[in-house]
Amino acid sequence: MKKVIRPVLRHLFLAFLAFVWLIPIVWLFVTSLSSYKGINTMHFFPDKWSIDNYVQLFTRPDTVANFPAWFKNSFIIGVFTCMISVVFVLMVSYAFSCMRFASRKKLMSFYIILDMFPGVLSMIAIYFVMKLLGLTNSIFGLIVIYSAGSGLGYLICKGFFDTIPLSLRESAKLEGASEYTIFTKIVIPLSKPMIVYTVINAFLAPWMDFVMARLMIRSKDPVNWTVAMGLFNLVQRTLVGDYFSVFCAGGIIVAIPISVLFLIMQRFYVEGITGGAVKG
Amino acid sequence: MKKERESFLRNFIEAFTKGDIFTKLSILIFGTGYVARGQYVKAVILQIVQVLFFVFTFGFSLNYMSKLGTLGTIQREEIFDPKTLSKVVNDYDNSLMILLCGVIGIIFIFLYILLSLSNVKACYELQCLKKDGKHINTFSEDLKDLFNHKFHITLLTLPSIGILLIKVIPILFMICIAFTNYDGDHQPPTYLFTWVGLENFKTLFTSTSTVTFGYAFVRILLWTLIWAFFATFSTFYGGVLLAKFINDKKTKFKKLWRSLFVITIAIPQFVTLLLVGKMFSDYGIINSICNKIGLVGFLQDIGLVSKGLSFIPFLSKPGWANVMVLLINLWVGIPFQMLSATGILMNIPEDQLESAKIDGATERQIFRKITMPYVLFITGPSLVTAFIANINNFNVIYLLTNDYVTTNMSYANSNAKEVDLLITWLFTLTNDYSNYKMACVIGICVFVISASLTLLTFTRMIAGNREEEFQ
Numbered sequence: 001m002k003k004v005i006r007p008v009l010r011h012l013f014l015a016f017l018a019f020v021w022l023i024p025i026v027w028l029f030v031t032s033l034s035s036y037k038g039i040n041t042m043h044f045f046p047d048k049w050s051i052d053n054y055v056q057l058f059t060r061p062d063t064v065a066n067f068p069a070w071f072k073n074s075f076i077i078g079v080f081t082c083m084i085s086v087v088f089v090l091m092v093s094y095a096f097s098c099m100r101f102a103s104r105k106k107l108m109s110f111y112i113i114l115d116m117f118p119g120v121l122s123m124i125a126i127y128f129v130m131k132l133l134g135l136t137n138s139i140f141g142l143i144v145i146y147s148a149g150s151g152l153g154y155l156i157c158k159g160f161f162d163t164i165p166l167s168l169r170e171s172a173k174l175e176g177a178s179e180y181t182i183f184t185k186i187v188i189p190l191s192k193p194m195i196v197y198t199v200i201n202a203f204l205a206p207w208m209d210f211v212m213a214r215l216m217i218r219s220k221d222p223v224n225w226t227v228a229m230g231l232f233n234l235v236q237r238t239l240v241g242d243y244f245s246v247f248c249a250g251g252i253i254v255a256i257p258i259s260v261l262f263l264i265m266q267r268f269y270v271e272g273i274t275g276g277a278v279k280g
Numbered sequence: 281m282k283k284e285r286e287s288f289l290r291n292f293i294e295a296f297t298k299g300d301i302f303t304k305l306s307i308l309i310f311g312t313g314y315v316a317r318g319q320y321v322k323a324v325i326l327q328i329v330q331v332l333f334f335v336f337t338f339g340f341s342l343n344y345m346s347k348l349g350t351l352g353t354i355q356r357e358e359i360f361d362p363k364t365l366s367k368v369v370n371d372y373d374n375s376l377m378i379l380l381c382g383v384i385g386i387i388f389i390f391l392y393i394l395l396s397l398s399n400v401k402a403c404y405e406l407q408c409l410k411k412d413g414k415h416i417n418t419f420s421e422d423l424k425d426l427f428n429h430k431f432h433i434t435l436l437t438l439p440s441i442g443i444l445l446i447k448v449i450p451i452l453f454m455i456c457i458a459f460t461n462y463d464g465d466h467q468p469p470t471y472l473f474t475w476v477g478l479e480n481f482k483t484l485f486t487s488t489s490t491v492t493f494g495y496a497f498v499r500i501l502l503w504t505l506i507w508a509f510f511a512t513f514s515t516f517y518g519g520v521l522l523a524k525f526i527n528d529k530k531t532k533f534k535k536l537w538r539s540l541f542v543i544t545i546a547i548p549q550f551v552t553l554l555l556v557g558k559m560f561s562d563y564g565i566i567n568s569i570c571n572k573i574g575l576v577g578f579l580q581d582i583g584l585v586s587k588g589l590s591f592i593p594f595l596s597k598p599g600w601a602n603v604m605v606l607l608i609n610l611w612v613g614i615p616f617q618m619l620s621a622t623g624i625l626m627n628i629p630e631d632q633l634e635s636a637k638i639d640g641a642t643e644r645q646i647f648r649k650i651t652m653p654y655v656l657f658i659t660g661p662s663l664v665t666a667f668i669a670n671i672n673n674f675n676v677i678y679l680l681t682n683d684y685v686t687t688n689m690s691y692a693n694s695n696a697k698e699v700d701l702l703i704t705w706l707f708t709l710t711n712d713y714s715n716y717k718m719a720c721v722i723g724i725c726v727f728v729i730s731a732s733l734t735l736l737t738f739t740r741m742i743a744g745n746r747e748e749e750f751q
Contacts, residue, residue, distance in 0.1 A: 006410030006530075006682075007530055007532075010525075010528075010530060010531060011532065013387070013525075014525065014526070014531070014537055017522070018537065018540040018541065018613075021540065021541055021544055021611065021615070022540065022543070022544075022560065024544075024555055024556050024611075025543060025544060025547065025552075027554070027555070027559065027565075028551070028555055030549065036751075039558055039564070039565075040565065040566075040569050041563055041564055041565050041568055042565070043565075044565060044569075088438070088439040088442065089411070091436070091438070091439055092435065092436060092437040095431070095432040095435040095436050099431060099432040099435075101432050102288075103288075103434075104643055107436075111443070112446050112734070113731060114443065114448065114451065115447075116668070116727060116730045116731050116734055117447070117451050117723070117725045117727050118672050118703055118706070118723055118727065119672070120674055120706055120707050120723075121451075121706060121719065121720065121723030121726070122446075122447065122450035122451055122452070122454055122704050123452055123710075124381075124710055124716065124719075125449070125451070125454050125457075126446060126450045127444075127452040128380055128453070129380070129445065129450060129453075130378065131451055132380065132381075144442075144446070145446060146447075147442070148441075148442030148443070148445055149442060149443055149446040149447050150439070150442070151436075151439030151440065151442060151443055152443060153448065177429075178424075178427055178428040179427065179428050179429070179431035180343040180427035180428065180431055181436075183431070188326050204548075207548050208548050208549055208550060208675075210550055211674070211678075211707070224740060226552060228548065231550070231551065232550060232554070234559070235554050237504055237683075240558075244558075247551075247554075248403070250551075251548070251551035251552075251555070252547075254547070254548055254551065255546045255547040255548070257546070258546050258547075259543075259546040262542070262545070262546055273417075
C-alpha cells in the first residue's frame with residue numbers, strides 16, 4: 001500500500017508547485033485573449049474571447065503603442081550587444097587568465113571593484129556622458145551602454161579559462177603558435193558553454209531593461225522605443241485601463257524569441273553556469 | 281601591490297638618469313627616442329598622440345578644469361534686448377559641464393603622465409639594445425608582437441576604453457556630486473551648484489522633525505540587509521530542494537516538470553512582475569477571490585487586516601508588502617536556482633553516494649552530509665555574488681511596489697517608503713525629486729557595503745595563487 005501512495009503524493013506535490021508557478025503565466029495568456037481591454041478584477045478567465053489584442057499589436061500601431069517598431073529596435077540592440085559583449089568578455093578573460101604581464105592583478109582587482117558600484121547610481125552620469133558624445137536618443141547609444149562595460153564581467157569566464165590545461169597551450173607554443181593563434185584556434189573552440197552563457201545574458205539585457213532605456217530615449221514618438229520601455233508605459237495609471245490586455249499580448253510575444261534562444265541553448269546553459277565552477 | 285608601484289617609479293628614474301639626451305628628451309617630445317634608434321613610424325604615431333592630447337587639453341578641457349575650484353561663478357541670465365526684440369543669454373557657467381569635463385580632463389592628464397613615464401622606459405630599453413648591438417624591431421615586427429608576447433595589450437585596449445567611458449568617468453563624476461549641493465534647487469543650466477564638503481554625509485545621519493534622512497536611512501539599510509539575506513537563502517535552498525526533488529530516481533517525467541518551471545523564466549521579469557503586482561493589488565483579482573471565499577473577513581477577525589479595509593493590503597501596507605515581496609521573489613528566483621543546481625547535482629561523484637548507501641545511510645543523511653556540503657562548496661562564492669545582487673535588486677522591489685504610498689511622515693519627508701531598498705530609494709531621489717546629492721551619498725554607502733562584503737570573501741581568490749591549481 002505504501003508503495004503506491006508515496007509516488008502518487010510525490011507527483012501530486014510537484015503538480016501543486018507547478019500549478020502555483022503557472023498561475024500568473026496562464027493568467028497572462030488568457031488575459032491576452034480577452035476582448036475587454038482593462039484589468040479583469042472579478043474573474044480569472046475572460047468573459048469574451050478574441051485575438052483582437054494580437055491583431056492590434058501588429059497591425060494597428062497608434063500614438064502610444066507601436067509594437068513592430070519596438071520589437072525591431074530591441075532585436076537590433078540585442079543582436080549587437082550580444083556580439084560585442086561576447087568578444088569583450090572573451091578578450092579580457094584570455095588576457096587575465098592565460099597571459100602574464102606587469103600589473104595584471106592590480107587591473108583585475110580594479111575591475112572587480114568597479115563592477116561593484118551600483119549601476120543605478122551611475123545611470124545619470126552615463127546620460128550626461130552620452131549627451132556630451134551626442135549619443136542620446138539613439139539605438140547606437142543604447143548598444144554602447146549595454147556592451148561597453150561588459151569586459152568587467154570577466155570573472156566566470158576567466159574561471160573557466162583557468163581550468164583549460166596549461167599543457168595544451170604550452171605544446172602549441174612549442175610548435176610555434178603565437179598567442180593570437182592559441183586564442184582563436186584552441187581556447188575559443190573549447191569555451192562553447194561560456195560563449196552560450198554570455199550570449200544569453202547579453203541578448204536578454206535589452207529586452208528586460210526599461211530604466212536605462214527610458215532615461216536615454218527621451219523621444220515621445222513610440223517608434224523609437226524598445227519593447228521593455230513601451231510595455232512598461234502601457235501599464236502606467238493613465239493607460240492601463242485601455243491597454244492591459246494588449247500589454248499581456250505583448251508579454252507573450254516577447255517570450256517567443258527568448259524561449260527559442262533557451263530551447264536551442266538549454267543544454268549548454270546548465271553546463272555554462274556551472275561548468276567553470278565545477279572544475280575550479 | 282605597493283612593490284609593483286615602487287618598482288615602476290624606480291625603473292623610470294633609473295631609465296631617466298642613465299638615458300642619453302634622446303631618451304631624456306622623449307619625456308617632453310615623445311618621438312625623439314624612437315627617431316634616434318631608427319623607429320620612424322612609431323615616432324610619428326606617438327608624436328600624433330601627444331599633439332592630440334595637447335590640442336584636447338588646451339583647446340577644450342583646460343577651460344573647464346580651471347573652474348573646478350568654484351564650479352562656476354556666473355549664473356545664467358536672460359536679458360531682453362529692445363533693439364533686436366529678442367532675449368539674449370549671457371555667457372554663463374554650467375556647473376555640470378565644468379564638473380564632467382573637468383573630471384574627464386584630469387583623467388586624460390593622469391593617462392598622459394603614465395604614458396610619458398612608460399615612454400621614457402621604452403626609449404631607454406631601445407638605447408640599451410642599440411648599445412649592445414642587438415636587433416631593434418622594425419615596425420612590422422612590433423605589430424606582430426602585438427599578436428604574440430604583447431597580445432594582452434591588443435586584447436585589453438577596446439574593453440578598457442569602454443569601461444573608462446561607461447564606468448570610470450560616471451563613477452568619479454558621481455562621487456564628486458556627493459560633495460556638492462546639486463539638487464532640485466541648484467539645477468544647471470539655470471542655477472549653479474558648488475562644493476559643500478561633508479555636509480550631505482552629515483544630513484544622512486541627522487534626524488530632526490524636518491530632516492528625516494537619519495531615521496529613514498537606518499531603517500532602509502536594515503530592511504535591505506534582511507531582504508538580501510532572506511531573498512538569497514530562500515531561493516537558494518528552494519532551488520536546490522526542487523532540483524533534488526525533480527532529479528530523484530522515483531520522479532517520472534523529469535523533463536516535463538523542469539520545463540514547466542523554466543517557462544516562467546522565458547517571459548521577461550518586468551512583464552511577470554508587473555502582472556503579479558496587478559494581481560495582488562488592492563482591488564485586483566486575488567483580492568476579489570479572497571473576498572468571495574471569506575478570507576478577508578477571517579483575517580479581519582483575527583486582527584491581521586484592520587476593520588476599515590475591504591481588501592487584503594498585499595502590496596500597500598508595511599509588513600504585508602515586505603513579506604509579499606519576499607514570497608513573490610521565491611516565485612521569480614527558484615526556477616533560476618533550480619536550473620543551475622540541476623547541473624551541479626548531476627556532477628556529484630556517484631561513488632560517494634553509492635558507498636554511503638552501502639554503509640546504510642538514509643536518504644536524509646545523504647542529503648545533509650554529502651549533497652548539501654558539495655553544493656555549498658561549489659556555489660559558495662556565487663552565494664556572495666547573489667547576496668550583493670539582491671542588495672541591488674532593483675526590478676523586484678520597484679515593479680512590485682510601484683503604486684505603494686507611505687503614510688509615515690518620517691519616511692515621506694525623505695522621499696522613502698517602508699519597502700524601499702537603498703537602491704530604489706536612490707532611484708526615486710534622482711528620478712522623481714532630482715535630489716542628486718543625497719542619491720550619490722546613498723550610492724557610496726551601497727558601494728561600501730558591497731565592496732567590503734566582496735573583499736572579505738574574494739581577496740583570497742584573487743590574491744592567492746589558486747587560479748593555477750587546476751591547469
